[in-house]
Amino acid sequence: MTSSVKELSASGQGTGGEEKPRGVDRVLSWIERAGNALPNPVVLFTALFAVVAVVSTALALADVSVTVPGTDDTQQITGLLTGEGVRWLVENLVTNFAAFPPIAAVLLMIMAVGVAEKAGLLETAMRATLARAPRAFLPYLVALVACQAHMMSDVAAIVLPPLAAVVFKSAGRHPAAGLIGGFACVTAGYAAGFTIGSLDALYTGITQQAVEVLPASHHVDVNILANYFFTATSSLALGLLGGFLISRVLEPRLPAYESGDDGPADEDVHLTPAQRRGLLLSALAVVAYAAVVLSLWLPDGAPLRGDGGALVSSPLLTGIVPVLFGAFLLAGVVYGFTVKTLSGSDGVVTAMTDSVKNMAGYVVMMFVAAQVIAVFNWSNLGVLLAVKAAAFLQSIGLTGFGALVAFVLLVSCLNLVVLSGSALWSLIGPVFVPAFMLLGMNPALSQAAFRIGDSATAVITPMNPYVFLLLALLQRYEPEARLGTLISRLAIFVVPFLGVWLAILAVFYGFDLPLGPGAGIGLK
Numbered sequence: 001m002t003s004s005v006k007e008l009s010a011s012g013q014g015t016g017g018e019e020k021p022r023g024v025d026r027v028l029s030w031i032e033r034a035g036n037a038l039p040n041p042v043v044l045f046t047a048l049f050a051v052v053a054v055v056s057t058a059l060a061l062a063d064v065s066v067t068v069p070g071t072d073d074t075q076q077i078t079g080l081l082t083g084e085g086v087r088w089l090v091e092n093l094v095t096n097f098a099a100f101p102p103i104a105a106v107l108l109m110i111m112a113v114g115v116a117e118k119a120g121l122l123e124t125a126m127r128a129t130l131a132r133a134p135r136a137f138l139p140y141l142v143a144l145v146a147c148q149a150h151m152m153s154d155v156a157a158i159v160l161p162p163l164a165a166v167v168f169k170s171a172g173r174h175p176a177a178g179l180i181g182g183f184a185c186v187t188a189g190y191a192a193g194f195t196i197g198s199l200d201a202l203y204t205g206i207t208q209q210a211v212e213v214l215p216a217s218h219h220v221d222v223n224i225l226a227n228y229f230f231t232a233t234s235s236l237a238l239g240l241l242g243g244f245l246i247s248r249v250l251e252p253r254l255p256a257y258e259s260g261d262d263g264p265a266d267e268d269v270h271l272t273p274a275q276r277r278g279l280l281l282s283a284l285a286v287v288a289y290a291a292v293v294l295s296l297w298l299p300d301g302a303p304l305r306g307d308g309g310a311l312v313s314s315p316l317l318t319g320i321v322p323v324l325f326g327a328f329l330l331a332g333v334v335y336g337f338t339v340k341t342l343s344g345s346d347g348v349v350t351a352m353t354d355s356v357k358n359m360a361g362y363v364v365m366m367f368v369a370a371q372v373i374a375v376f377n378w379s380n381l382g383v384l385l386a387v388k389a390a391a392f393l394q395s396i397g398l399t400g401f402g403a404l405v406a407f408v409l410l411v412s413c414l415n416l417v418v419l420s421g422s423a424l425w426s427l428i429g430p431v432f433v434p435a436f437m438l439l440g441m442n443p444a445l446s447q448a449a450f451r452i453g454d455s456a457t458a459v460i461t462p463m464n465p466y467v468f469l470l471l472a473l474l475q476r477y478e479p480e481a482r483l484g485t486l487i488s489r490l491a492i493f494v495v496p497f498l499g500v501w502l503a504i505l506a507v508f509y510g511f512d513l514p515l516g517p518g519a520g521i522g523l524k
Contacts, residue, residue, distance in 0.1 A: 110359055471486050
C-alpha cells in the first residue's frame with residue numbers, strides 16, 4: 001500500500017481565491033510554528049536537565065527548604081552540581097532509565113499489539129465493527145470509549161490511539177484524526193468515566209489522609225464512589241465534546257491523506273470466511289483467558305486480590321499491563337495461525353521484533369527524559385513548586401465556586417511539570433482539602449476539582465512521555481510532523497475540556513447535587 005501526504009494551506013483554498021485565516025487557525029498556526037521552533041526533543045530534554053541542575057544547585061547553596069503542609073516533614077532542596085548530586089547521578093543514571101515506568105509498559109504493549117497488528121486482527125476487528133457503525137459516528141464512539149479508559153491506567157494512552165487510527169483509516173477517514181483525537185480524549189478526560197479503577201482508590205486514600213489534617217474531622221469519610229456521579233456525567237459530556245472536536249475542528253485542519261489504489265477507501269468491509277473464523281476463535285480465546293483471570297481475582301482468598309481481600313486496590317489492577325499483554329498476544333497468535341498470516345513461532349517473534357525496532361527513537365528520547373524527571377523529584381524542586389504555588393493561591397482568600405475555579409487552574413498549571421497525579425495530590429491535597437473544609441466544602445468536592453485540573457493539560461505538556469510516543473506513531477502517517485505540529489493539534493482539546501468540565505462542576509455545585517453516593521457538596 002502506498003500513501004502520500006499533501007499539505008494544505010493554513011488559509012484554505014477556494015474557487016474565489018484565498019480566504020483569510022480565522023482566529024482559531026491563526027492561534028493554532030502560531031502554536032505550531034512556536035513548537036516546531038523547539039529543538040529535537042532529545043536536545044530539549046538535555047537543556048531542561050541543565051536548567052534543573054543549575055536551579056537545584058543554586059537553591060541548595062542558598063539553604064532553601066520546604067515543609068510539606070500538614071506534616072512536620074521539612075525537605076531540603078538538594079543540588080545536582082554538588083558532591084552529593086554527582087554521586088547520586090553516577091549511582092542512579094542506569095536505574096533512572098531502567099525503572100522509568102513508561103518505557104517497560106510501552107515496549108511490552110507494543111510487542112503484543114504488534115503481533116495483533118501484523119496478524120491482521122486489529123484491522124479485521126475494526127472492519128467488523130465498521131460494517132455496522134455509521135462513519136459519521138466514529139469520532140464520537142472513539143471519544144466516548146477514550147473517556148472511560150482510566151481503568152486501564154496509563155496503558156490506555158498506548159493501546160487506544162493506534163486502534164482509533166485503524167478505525168478511522170478503515171472507514172476512509174484520516175487516521176491521524178483518530179490517533180490524535182483518541183490520545184487527547186484519553187488524556188484530557190483521564191479522570192472521568194463510568195468505570196471504577198485503581199485511580200479512584202488512589203485519590204480516595206490521599207483525600208482521606210488530607211481530611212485528617214484537621215482536628216475533630218475523623219468522622220468525615222471519603223469512599224471510593226465519592227465522585228462517581230460527577231465522573232460518569234463528565235465522561236458522557238466530554239465524549240460528545242471530544243467527538244465534535246475530532247470531527248469538526250481537528251480533522252478538517254489535517255493535511256490531506258491519500259491511500260493508494262488498495263487503500264481503505266476502496267476496500268470491501270465484509271469479512272472472508274477465514275477472517276470470520278479467526279475473529280471468532282480469537283474472541284473465544286480471550287473470553288477463556290478473561291475467565292481464568294477473573295477466577296484468580298473475584299473469589300474470596302484469590303491470589304490477585306489486594307490486602308484484606310480488596311478487589312479494586314489489588315495486584316490485578318496494578319499489574320494490568322502484563323494482563324493486557326497476554327490478552328493481545330493470545331488474540332493475535334490465535335487469529336494469525338487461523339488465517340495463516342503468521343508462520344509459526346518465527347512469525348510471532350518477527351512481528352514483535354519489528355514493532356520494537358520502530359520505537360528506537362522513542363527509547364533514546366526516554367533515556368534523557370527519565371534523567372530529567374528523576375533529578376526533578378530527587379532535588380525536591382517539584383515539592384517546592386507545588387507547595388509555594390498552593391500557598392499563594394490560598395493567600396488570595398477566594399471563597400465559594402471562585403476558589404474552586406482558581407484551584408483547578410492552579411492544578412492545571414502544576415500538571416504541566418508534575419505529571420504524576422498521585423504525587424501532585426499528595427502535595428497539595430493536605431493544603432486545599434482542609435482549607436475547603438473550613439469553608440464548608442465536602443472533601444469529595446476538592447477531589448472532583450482536582451480531577452479536572454489533573455487531566456486537561458496533561459495532553460500538551462512535554463513532561464508527558466506518551467506525547468513523544470504519539471509523535472512517533474503520527475510520523476507513520478505524516479513523516480514530516482514535528483512536536484509543534486502535534487502540540488498545536490492537541491491544544492484544540494484543552495480549553496473546551498476545561499470549560500465543559502468546569503461547567504458540569506458548576507451545575508453540581510449550584511444545584512447542590514451529590515457528587516457520589518453519600519458525598520454532597522457541603523459538609524453536614
